[in-house]
Amino acid sequence: MHLLLWLLILLCPIVASLDVGSSISISNEQVVPPKPPRRLVLVDGFTEYIGGVCRQHAKLNDIQVLDVVSPYIAMMLKSQGQDLPPHLLAPTEESLQAWLETHQIELPLDCQDICFLSESDCGVATAESCAKLLGINTENSPIADIQSKFVANEKLRQAGIPSIKQALLSSWEQARLFLNDLWLDDPEELCIIKPARGVASDGVFLCRGLQQAEEKFRWLLNAPQYGGGLNQQVLVQQFIRGQEYAVDTVTRDGETKVLAVWKYHKIPTPHAPFVYQGSLLLDPRADPLLFAQICNFVKAALHVNGVRNLPTHTEIKHVDSGAQRGFFLMEINPRFHAQHTCQILRDCLGYEPMTAAVDACFHPERYS
Numbered sequence: 001m002h003l004l005l006w007l008l009i010l011l012c013p014i015v016a017s018l019d020v021g022s023s024i025s026i027s028n029e030q031v032v033p034p035k036p037p038r039r040l041v042l043v044d045g046f047t048e049y050i051g052g053v054c055r056q057h058a059k060l061n062d063i064q065v066l067d068v069v070s071p072y073i074a075m076m077l078k079s080q081g082q083d084l085p086p087h088l089l090a091p092t093e094e095s096l097q098a099w100l101e102t103h104q105i106e107l108p109l110d111c112q113d114i115c116f117l118s119e120s121d122c123g124v125a126t127a128e129s130c131a132k133l134l135g136i137n138t139e140n141s142p143i144a145d146i147q148s149k150f151v152a153n154e155k156l157r158q159a160g161i162p163s164i165k166q167a168l169l170s171s172w173e174q175a176r177l178f179l180n181d182l183w184l185d186d187p188e189e190l191c192i193i194k195p196a197r198g199v200a201s202d203g204v205f206l207c208r209g210l211q212q213a214e215e216k217f218r219w220l221l222n223a224p225q226y227g228g229g230l231n232q233q234v235l236v237q238q239f240i241r242g243q244e245y246a247v248d249t250v251t252r253d254g255e256t257k258v259l260a261v262w263k264y265h266k267i268p269t270p271h272a273p274f275v276y277q278g279s280l281l282l283d284p285r286a287d288p289l290l291f292a293q294i295c296n297f298v299k300a301a302l303h304v305n306g307v308r309n310l311p312t313h314t315e316i317k318h319v320d321s322g323a324q325r326g327f328f329l330m331e332i333n334p335r336f337h338a339q340h341t342c343q344i345l346r347d348c349l350g351y352e353p354m355t356a357a358v359d360a361c362f363h364p365e366r367y368s
Helices: 002-017 020-024 051-060 071-079 096-102 123-133 143-147 149-158 172-185 209-220 288-304 342-348 353-362
Strands: 038-043 063-068 114-118 166-169 190-194 205-208 234-238 243-252 255-269 272-281 310-319 326-333
Touching (some): 038 051, 038 123, 063 123, 071 123, 114 123, 143 326, 149 166, 149 234, 149 288, 166 172, 172 234, 190 209, 205 209, 209 234, 243 288, 243 353, 255 288, 288 310, 288 326, 310 353
Parallel strands (some): 038 063
Antiparallel strands (some): 166 234, 190 205, 243 310, 255 272
């Protein structure tokens, strides 16, 4: 009895201190579940000045980075005796569940919580396939069509935009007939022979006359192509005499922002007709009309080619006089400019494409 009395005396202050009303009250407020983590799937992000910049900016904004290696790069590494751990390999339909479990991802995903970017040219298709596997619709046209120099120009032609005369051919006899018609308006008999897809002017030849054209056409046909496989067809194009520009952009929901315009300087060498010597960053104030025309042409080219949510590095030519006067598309690269331009752009313009692309995915207010 005395022990019970002592327990009551000890417990009374504790019970009195409890807020009984709050302990039994029922809140009408709904419990808000925690927001899922935001994730950037970064394909082939090997360099410090492209993948590294994306990775750093993502982490500064509490965005988890999932590194993935494209099948083409993985194959090259394996051929050199370097096997990658499974979590770095791009997911497939067969490996998707294990990949999701490894990265602690639950489906379905909201497109505002995940983004897919690639540093390499061959990794862009991997980024798109990852998005599709995870149920995200990027709304872009097929990447193979955007990367195809032939298809990209054909879409411009179909849209009524001036484009290069060209043909994608599988035999020299077809090419000879095309060139005979093409050269009716070109007494110099110049043409471009190149793969339908490639990078850094690799395999691009300036030819004069049928003999040179045939030699380079036959050399490219059935030769290994970038990204794997062989050239089943060769692209033959009209040679455009003009100044070449490269335009770096980021597109979000079909709205394109031009981030930089570069004036290319290429020189011929004994072994290659187009060798990069330098690139000059254009000041928009130097020639506002030309700058606006370049931007408008590139925006139109990206629009008709179905670029909805991508960074691009697009190359064009400008002819400022004569019958060919105007702008012509060389190629659309749905990736970043593969040069160490980050610090130059930050110093001159205050921004660069990598952080802009990440912001376009996760911070639309910054993009706008």
